[in-house]
Amino acid sequence: MTNQNVVTHEVINTLIAVAASISNSTVLPGATVPESMAVLGRFWGLPNKNIVKRLEGAKVSAWIDSMRASSPTRAKSESQEKRSWILCHPSALNTFEKITYSSKGKQIVVFLDYDGTLSPIVADPDKAFMTRKMRATLKGIARHFPTAIVTGRCRDKVYNFVKLAELYYAGSHGMDIKGPTKSQSPKQGNTNNNNNNNNNKGVLFQPASQFLPMIDEVYKILLEKTKSVPGAKVENNKFCLSVHFRCVDEKSWAALGEKVRLVLNDYPQLRLTQGRKVLEIRPTIKWDKGKALEFLLASFGYENSNDVFPIYIGDDRTDEDAFKVLRSKGQGIGILVSRVAKETDASYTLQDPSEVEQFLRRLVEWKRSSTVTPTSV
Numbered sequence: 001m002t003n004q005n006v007v008t009h010e011v012i013n014t015l016i017a018v019a020a021s022i023s024n025s026t027v028l029p030g031a032t033v034p035e036s037m038a039v040l041g042r043f044w045g046l047p048n049k050n051i052v053k054r055l056e057g058a059k060v061s062a063w064i065d066s067m068r069a070s071s072p073t074r075a076k077s078e079s080q081e082k083r084s085w086i087l088c089h090p091s092a093l094n095t096f097e098k099i100t101y102s103s104k105g106k107q108i109v110v111f112l113d114y115d116g117t118l119s120p121i122v123a124d125p126d127k128a129f130m131t132r133k134m135r136a137t138l139k140g141i142a143r144h145f146p147t148a149i150v151t152g153r154c155r156d157k158v159y160n161f162v163k164l165a166e167l168y169y170a171g172s173h174g175m176d177i178k179g180p181t182k183s184q185s186p187k188q189g190n191t192n193n194n195n196n197n198n199n200n201k202g203v204l205f206q207p208a209s210q211f212l213p214m215i216d217e218v219y220k221i222l223l224e225k226t227k228s229v230p231g232a233k234v235e236n237n238k239f240c241l242s243v244h245f246r247c248v249d250e251k252s253w254a255a256l257g258e259k260v261r262l263v264l265n266d267y268p269q270l271r272l273t274q275g276r277k278v279l280e281i282r283p284t285i286k287w288d289k290g291k292a293l294e295f296l297l298a299s300f301g302y303e304n305s306n307d308v309f310p311i312y313i314g315d316d317r318t319d320e321d322a323f324k325v326l327r328s329k330g331q332g333i334g335i336l337v338s339r340v341a342k343e344t345d346a347s348y349t350l351q352d353p354s355e356v357e358q359f360l361r362r363l364v365e366w367k368r369s370s371t372v373t374p375t376s377v
């Protein structure tokens with residue numbers, strides 16, 4: 001958890017221990033999880049021994065300011081600021097050759113956020129469809145590189161949008177990880193990875209499964225409490241919830257935020273984070289998109305390895321956890337999808353999902369051309 005994406009100015013309570021009961025149910029009963037995966041999960045901080053921060057009493061006005069600031073239409077876009085930002089975070093399209101050169105001799109692994117990255121942001125979260133072109137490109141990407149969707153969405157829901165069985169899916173901000181249900185092409189180039197084999201087919205990791213009843217309970221309460229606010233929408237993302245503000249009159253944001261905060265007061269094991277005109281409610285376990293990225297890399301056999309070049313593309317604050325991991329490891333690259341200057345740990349930028357599609361397509365073309373064997377002179 002980073003201070004950056006926690007919605008609060010006023011930290012009233014600090015550290016509480018996550019209940020000891022967490023530890024024994026980090027993996028779904030009956031799930032086909034290799035023991036090594038479960039061990040990895042314990043290693044990454046899910047167990048009872050971890051102390052996590054509990055934040056409550058956030059001032060409504062504070063998170064509203066924060067939400068306004070996070071909105072691309074409101075973000076600072078003064079031209080000078082933007083120019084210097086672009087110098088520090090160049091376009092991944094303009095620097096494509098540099099990026100592929102840096103990946104030489106390494107296995108590229110692709111991580112993709114969904115909303116705002118693969119699909120444009122729309123008013124109705126149930127209609128955030130990907131274009132056919134994007135799906136075709138993603139198919140190409142998955143043919144050549146291990147590829148994972150890492151999203152705040154419920155895993156099943158994002159699968160219904162993407163509809164590609166050959167990908168890894170990490171739903172609920174990485175709290176619900178599943179491997180491909182369809183065999184992957186040998187072209188993916190994992191042959192330098194002895195640990196990979198085909199074991200990933202069964203990867204299934206759900207570090208917050210014990211929170212399911214609580215999340216369901218809070219979902220029902222929030223539905224009830226927010227039904228009087230026109231435009232408010234509560235989305236059940238299985239291990240986390242989203243309260244959408246996008247279609248709510250800005251004048252009602254404070255009241256809606258206050259309702260959410262009051263509900264959460266009774267659930268100290270849940271915390272609030274912030275996305276694009278959305279408040280997200282999730283368990284206070286030390287797990288985020290950055291942890292999911294590490295987990296997946298390790299499950300591909302690349303823990304502590306220099307032979308891998310992860311590319312993570314995302315647009316949201318929650319993606320910063322993954323950018324931060326890559327930056328601190330000095331590994332691969334983070335690409336922020338944004339038209340405006342934002343504080344980020346990503347190294348490169350793309351403007352919107354159509355640029356993401358172009359970048360991914362170039363990656364496929366580059367891979368194809370670099371693996372073609374000349375048949376005639």
Ligand SMILES: O=P(O)(O)OC[C@H]1O[C@H](O[C@H]2O[C@H](CO)[C@@H](O)[C@H](O)[C@H]2O)[C@H](O)[C@@H](O)[C@@H]1O
Pocket residue numbers: 113114115116120121122123124125126128150151152153235237242244246275276277278280316318
């Ligand atoms: O991690 P992500 O894949 O980026 O998911 C984060 C949230 O995305 C969705 O909400 C966002 O997209 C909606 C559709 O474009 C938009 O209406 C909303 O304002 C955005 O915040 C999704 O609905 C949430 O549940 C995810 O948590």
